[in-house]
Amino acid sequence: MKDWKNLYFSFNLNSGDLGIYRSQNDMNQGKNFSKKVIPIHYNHRCTPIKCKEYSKGGTLWTFGIEEVFDYGPSLRIKFAAGHSEKGRMENLRERVDEFISKKRKEVR
Numbered sequence: 001m002k003d004w005k006n007l008y009f010s011f012n013l014n015s016g017d018l019g020i021y022r023s024q025n026d027m028n029q030g031k032n033f034s035k036k037v038i039p040i041h042y043n044h045r046c047t048p049i050k051c052k053e054y055s056k057g058g059t060l061w062t063f064g065i066e067e068v069f070d071y072g073p074s075l076r077i078k079f080a081a082g083h084s085e086k087g088r089m090e091n092l093r094e095r096v097d098e099f100i101s102k103k104r105k106e107v108r
Helices: 024-029 083-107
Strands: 008-011 017-021 036-039 044-046 050-054 058-069 072-082
Touching: 008 024, 008 083, 017 024, 036 072, 044 083, 058 083, 072 083
Parallel strands: none
Antiparallel strands: 008 017, 017 036, 044 058, 050 058, 058 072
16 A cells, blocks of 8 residues: 655646646646646546545545546546545545536537
């Protein structure tokens, strides 16, 4: 099992790029300093937000972004935040979900 790491993220509502950064400073410097960039597409979906107990992290709110294929879903990334950060998790999930819905309408 991997250890949870503190990371920073930004979500570009125009391009749908979800940038993951190692530090606040890297995030402020932009896309070239990202650890990973996940382009969000119409075939992605957000998992529900759940509260889960982890041995190393304590109680955390979690949700994931899955890419859905004809053979089933594949988890692209999973987010976790402490109890007091539930609102930020809900906000991120809502923005990503809205973008996915927008992309699905464009494909139709």
